[in-house]
Amino acid sequence: MPFFENVRRYFGFGPEEISCEDALRLVHDFIDGELDDVPCTAVEAHFEVCQECYPHLKLEQRFRDAVRRACTGETASPELRARVMDMVSQEPRED
Numbered sequence: 001m002p003f004f005e006n007v008r009r010y011f012g013f014g015p016e017e018i019s020c021e022d023a024l025r026l027v028h029d030f031i032d033g034e035l036d037d038v039p040c041t042a043v044e045a046h047f048e049v050c051q052e053c054y055p056h057l058k059l060e061q062r063f064r065d066a067v068r069r070a071c072t073g074e075t076a077s078p079e080l081r082a083r084v085m086d087m088v089s090q091e092p093r094e095d
Contacts, residue, residue, distance in 0.1 A: 018042050023053045027060050 018026075018038060023046040029035050030043045047057045076084070 018046050020046075020050060020053050023047060023050065024056055027053075027057055030057075031060060031064065 022038070023030075023043055026035060026038060026043050030040065030047075033040075035043060047054050
């Protein structure tokens with residue numbers, strides 16, 4: 001995307017501008033590639049220049065990646081399991 005187009009969008013000029021509220025409302029559809037009424041390029045352009053919204057996009061992407069990894073059926077290694085169980089057994093009990 002050309003430099004001046006980024007600057008125009010950053011300052012709110014251009015036909016494809018969307019608000020922060022709209023970008024955050026559409027973040028899940030954007031990640032899923034299921035935007036209907038709003039052009040994907042408008043949402044993408046907003047996340048590229050908005051320092052307020054970009055962290056929300058990254059958080060949602062990391063969360064979805066974590067859920068995807070958790071759903072693969074992978075389990076903790078025996079070494080990690082042993083370390084966790086050792087730590088739990090060393091905790092003082094409150095009876």
